[in-house]
Amino acid sequence: MAAIRLGVLGSGTGSNFQAIAAAIAAGTLDAEIALVLSDVATAGILTHARSLGLPAEHVAPGAFRSKFAPAVEEAVARTLMEAGVDYVVLAGFMRMVKAPLLTAFPRRILNIHPSLLPAFPGLEAWRQALEAGAAETGCTVHFVDAGMDTGAVIDQRRVPVRPDDTPETLHARIQAAEHELYPAVLRELARPAGN
Numbered sequence: 001m002a003a004i005r006l007g008v009l010g011s012g013t014g015s016n017f018q019a020i021a022a023a024i025a026a027g028t029l030d031a032e033i034a035l036v037l038s039d040v041a042t043a044g045i046l047t048h049a050r051s052l053g054l055p056a057e058h059v060a061p062g063a064f065r066s067k068f069a070p071a072v073e074e075a076v077a078r079t080l081m082e083a084g085v086d087y088v089v090l091a092g093f094m095r096m097v098k099a100p101l102l103t104a105f106p107r108r109i110l111n112i113h114p115s116l117l118p119a120f121p122g123l124e125a126w127r128q129a130l131e132a133g134a135a136e137t138g139c140t141v142h143f144v145d146a147g148m149d150t151g152a153v154i155d156q157r158r159v160p161v162r163p164d165d166t167p168e169t170l171h172a173r174i175q176a177a178e179h180e181l182y183p184a185v186l187r188e189l190a191r192p193a194g195n
C-alpha cells in the first residue's frame with residue numbers, strides 16, 4: 001500500500017498532475033492517486049487521468065464562477081473522504097476552496113502557484129513578475145486556506161527572469177520548475193515520520 005493517497009483537483013491541462021503521476025510510476029514517489037476531479041468537462045487533466053486508468057470525474061460546479069456551489073462543495077468533500085484521500089492536491093484548479101472542503105482536510109489541501117509567494121498572488125503571476133521588472137520569480141507549494149494564495153508556504157523553487165523573457169518563455173520555465181517541486185513536496189509528506 002502506498003504511503004499517501006491523493007485526490008487531485010484541476011481545471012486545465014494537467015501537466016502538474018502528469019508530473020506527479022510520472023513520479024509515482026517511476027517509483028520515486030510513494031503515493032497513490034485515488035481520484036481526479038475537474039470542474040471543466042473537457043479539461044486535459046481528465047483525459048490524461050483516464051488514459052492512465054485512474055478514476056476521473058467531471059463535477060458540475062453550479063452557478064458560481066469562482067467557487068463550487070455549497071452543495072457541490074459538500075459532495076466533493078464527501079467523495080474525497082470516501083475515497084480515503086490523505087491529501088487534496090490542487091493542480092491548476094481555478095476556483096477558491098471553501099468550507100466544508102477546507103474543514104474536512106485541515107492542512108491537507110495543497111496548491112501550486114507560479115510565483116514566489118507572497119509575491120504576485122492571483123492570476124498570471126508570471127506576467128505580473130515580468131511587468132514588475134522582477135529579477136527572479138519561481139513557484140510555491142503551499143497549504144490552502146480561505147484566502148487567495150495566502151496559506152502557509154511549504155516549499156519554493158526560484159526561477160531567474162531573463163532580459164529577453166516573454167510571458168510565454170517565463171511561464172514555461174516556471175512550469176518546468178513546478179514539475180520538479182510538486183512531486184518533491186509530496187515525497188516529503190509521504191516520508192515516514194523520523195526518516
Ligand code: GRF
Pocket residue numbers: 010011012013014015016017091092093112113114175178
Ligand atoms: C500551473 O502553472 C500552476 O502554477 C497554476 O496553474 C497551472 C496549472 O497547470 N496554479 P497544469 O494544469 O498543471 O498544466
